[in-house]
Amino acid sequence: MILERGPRLPIEPQNADAEAVFVQRRYRARDEWQKETGKRFMPGQFYFVGGHTKFFGTAMFRFRERDFEATELADGVSPAWPFSYSELEPWYGLAERLFGVHGRAGDDPTEPWRSSDYPHPPIPHEPVIGKLADKLAGMGLHPFHMPSAVDLHPGGRCVRCGTCDAFACRYGAKGDSETRLLSPALAHPNVNLWTETRALRLITDDRGHQIVGVEVSRHGETFRIRAPQFVLSAGAIQSALLLQRSADGHHTEGLANTHRTGSPVWHRDTITPVWHGPHGTRSGACGAGPLVPLLRPPEPACSRCEFLPVICGVEPRTHRCCAGPASRRPARHRMDQRLTTWWRPFSY
Numbered sequence: 001m002i003l004e005r006g007p008r009l010p011i012e013p014q015n016a017d018a019e020a021v022f023v024q025r026r027y028r029a030r031d032e033w034q035k036e037t038g039k040r041f042m043p044g045q046f047y048f049v050g051g052h053t054k055f056f057g058t059a060m061f062r063f064r065e066r067d068f069e070a071t072e073l074a075d076g077v078s079p080a081w082p083f084s085y086s087e088l089e090p091w092y093g094l095a096e097r098l099f100g101v102h103g104r105a106g107d108d109p110t111e112p113w114r115s116s117d118y119p120h121p122p123i124p125h126e127p128v129i130g131k132l133a134d135k136l137a138g139m140g141l142h143p144f145h146m147p148s149a150v151d152l153h154p155g156g157r158c159v160r161c162g163t164c165d166a167f168a169c170r171y172g173a174k175g176d177s178e179t180r181l182l183s184p185a186l187a188h189p190n191v192n193l194w195t196e197t198r199a200l201r202l203i204t205d206d207r208g209h210q211i212v213g214v215e216v217s218r219h220g221e222t223f224r225i226r227a228p229q230f231v232l233s234a235g236a237i238q239s240a241l242l243l244q245r246s247a248d249g250h251h252t253e254g255l256a257n258t259h260r261t262g263s264p265v266w267h268r269d270t271i272t273p274v275w276h277g278p279h280g281t282r283s284g285a286c287g288a289g290p291l292v293p294l295l296r297p298p299e300p301a302c303s304r305c306e307f308l309p310v311i312c313g314v315e316p317r318t319h320r321c322c323a324g325p326a327s328r329r330p331a332r333h334r335m336d337q338r339l340t341t342w343w344r345p346f347s348y
């Protein structure tokens with residue numbers, strides 16, 4: 001049985017409407033979180049079947065070997081994972097096949113070793129991105145095709161619409177976890193999905209050794225579900241929160257909290273430059289653009305859109321990403337700010 005706090009995401013015109021998505025925040029959770037400064041904000045969280053992948057940019061990178069090792073951070077040591085990249089490597093390959101990832105082994109000079117190639121070839125660059133890639137390569141850099149989970153090949157469902165990253169796909173072509181994992185799993189008679197069912201806390205046995213139940217809230221009712229085994233996969237933040245909320249006499253600080261689970265949790269905004277292609281296509285993260293290493297700006301960025309002139313090679317005044325219909329500009333400019341990487345600590 002799979003429990004999901006949100007509903008299925010409706011397929012509707014607003015899926016691809018920047019105003020609805022960024023300005024009205026139509027799909028965002030109605031939660032309010034608090035920054036360390038005390039300032040309250042509406043987090044970029046989405047509660048739907050398929051989770052955040054309904055909106056993700058389809059970039060399917062593998063972690064690097066060192067990501068599994070202990071890491072020294074300002075607040076202490078982030079402990080090593082209990083398994084290494086080598087142990088996980090075959091499963092990355094399986095996941096790439098399940099999600100239908102496009103890419104080319106060896107294209108990315110920083111990628112870890114792999115035992116299998118991507119199931120589909122890389123998505124060709126749009127002409128403007130191709131030019132940029134050539135320019136960067138000419139500068140001695142190594143641009144590469146972003147590994148991308150979109151169904152874009154002969155017979156595929158992707159129509160290369162004008163929206164992708166941060167938008168839901170109306171064509172079932174994005175390799176999100178509802179489309180690629182849950183729906184096929186639900187074809188089996190012994191798999192059930194309960195939507196709009198929120199896990200409130202996990203319940204341990206009398207000795208506090210094993211999870212034996214979960215308390216849930218569904219359609220205004222609160223009750224417990226018992227099972228021999230549980231998998232907690234509510235996302236990095238909500239999983240940590242659920243463990244903390246499951247404190248009991250045996251685990252006064254919450255479950256699995258020997259390393260201060262979830263405190264602090266960091267929300268990382270993207271470091272992938274987002275490119276607005278011709279005709280308003282936001283193609284940088286939907287597979288039509290390369291991942292470009294972040295550059296120190298050799299010259300000032302466009303004052304209106306913050307892209308570097310090196311990206312388009314035209315005068316900032318005529319920069320394409322400023323040329324969209326007026327109603328879409330605020331949203332576009334908000335997205336452009338994502339060119340800057342920043343990490344935000346928060347409490348919830």
Ligand SMILES: Cc1cc2nc3c(=O)[nH]c(=O)nc-3n(C[C@H](O)[C@H](O)[C@H](O)COP(=O)(O)OP(=O)(O)OC[C@H]3O[C@@H](n4cnc5c(N)ncnc54)[C@H](O)[C@@H]3O)c2cc1C
Nearest residue numbers: 004005047051052053056057058059166198199234235238
């Ligand atoms: C706009 C955007 C673009 C992104 N682009 C990329 C990208 O290009 N590449 C990439 O690798 N990553 C990207 N990400 C991040 C990626 O989507 C997430 O890292 C990934 O979805 C995390 O998967 P998860 O299963 O851990 O959690 P989630 O996707 O958050 O899934 C957790 C699920 O649990 C449900 N849930 C939470 N709490 C409870 C509860 N108490 N009870 C029941 N259900 C609960 C949630 O509703 C959700 O459906 C992007 C994210 C966003 C928002």
Ligand code: SF4
Nearest residue numbers: 158159161164169174
């Ligand atoms: S670009 Fe393709 S995968 Fe992305 S939203 Fe559009 S149709 Fe879906």
